Amino acid sequence: MVSDRSAQYVRLRRGCHLWHQQAGGWGMSNAGLVVGRDQSLLIDTLYDLRLTRRMLDAFAEHTEHAPVTTLVNTHGNGDHWFGNELVPSAEIVAARGSLADMLQVQPPDMLRLTAAATPSGLFARSIFDRFEFTGITPRLPDRLFDRELTLDIGGTCVRLIDVGPAHTAGDTIVHVPHARTVYTGDIVFAGGTPVVWHGPFDNWIAACELILGLDVQTVVPGHGPVTTKAALHATRAYLEYVHDQASARFAAGMTVGEATRTIPLGRFAELPESERLAVNVHTVYRELDPGHTQLDGPDLFGCMAELACPQPSP
Ligand SMILES: [Zn+2]
Structure with a gap:
């Protein structure tokens, strides 16, 4: 087992x-x-080349005799994909919706976001400063699929299922039936706060149900x-709670900012990255009112910055 304080190889x-x-x-x-x-299937690369290289080195004992022929980007x-260029010989597969997200936010956008002299830039720098976004050549999927795709990876059956749009515009889960294992991508943040960039919430809740119904x-x-499957129950509980709370405030005529500031997180308050509530409430408002202003990435980071580090009132 390769391990240190920050990363660990785990044989499942x-x-x-x-x-x-x-x-x-x-x-x-x-x-x-x-x-x-x-042959092997790689599920996602990491945020920068250094981290991706380290992950590929840890997997090398397997990939030396069973090279990575397919790479799936879960979203x-x-x-989950900035390191793709380090797997040049693999065919990259992704759900159709994921391509739109990949085209929208690329490494130069992250450089701009983290360089901005604004509260959102300051916040983005504080959470992303450990990553190196320079020198990355984006490598996009070679093959897109809709809904479901079954792969044969050297005799192992692997099912790719697009359960999005939910967390993002396309969210692929990777089900390996004979190992009774599922890789969920960001449908599950184990011990963390879900962030609903895209929605609708109902799709994400349906994705939880779908995974709960798998023999894994x-x-x-x-x-x-x-x-384990317990994480799906926890994810669903958070999504239902935030959706209910935000919907009630929308019905009461509150602004999205008022709603975000007044929702008590209760038992979810201890989860790291709780500031994602700002994005999640915004997504609920967009669902309930299609005319609601669509904020871009920097604006959403600005809303989270306010929640994570509120400015003292003048
Ligand atoms: Zn992620």
Whole structure:
């Protein structure tokens, strides 16, 4: 087992493996590997080239005899695909919706976001300063799929299911039936706060139900340690709670800012990255009122900055 304080290689069941970035926090995602007879499937790359290289080195004992022929990006957030160029010989597969997200936010956008002399820039710098967004050449998917795609990875059957739009515009889960294992991408933040960039909430809740209905023992989240189906119940509870609370405030005529400031997080308050509530409330308002202003990435980081580090009133 390769391990240090910040990342760990974990051997799961029957050809399934995990690279877990234990440090946690924004952008510290997991990657997975499914090893077949003579080839492997890589599930996601990481936020920068240094982190991705380290993950590939940890998997090398398997990929030397079973090279990565396919790479699936579970969705279009950079922490799951910015390292793609380091797997040049693999065919990259993603859900159709994920491509739109990949085209929208690329490494130069992250550089701009983290360089801005604004509260959102300051906040983005504080959470993303451990990543190196320069020198990355984006490598986009070679093959897009709709709804579901079954792959044969050296004799191992792997199902890709797009359960989005939910967390993002396309959210792929990777089900390995014979290992009773599912890699959920960011449908599960184990021990963290879900962030609903896209929605609708109902789709994400339906995705939780779908995973709960699978014959699986091992649930590999997009962030956080390997877990079980209990994580799906926790995710669903958070989404239902925030949706109910935000909807009630919308019905009462509150602004999105008032709603965000007055929702008590209760038992969810202890989850890290609780400031994601600002994005989640905004998404509920967009669902309830399609005319509601659509904020861009920097604006949303600005809303989270306000919640994470409120400015003293004058
Ligand atoms: Zn992520």
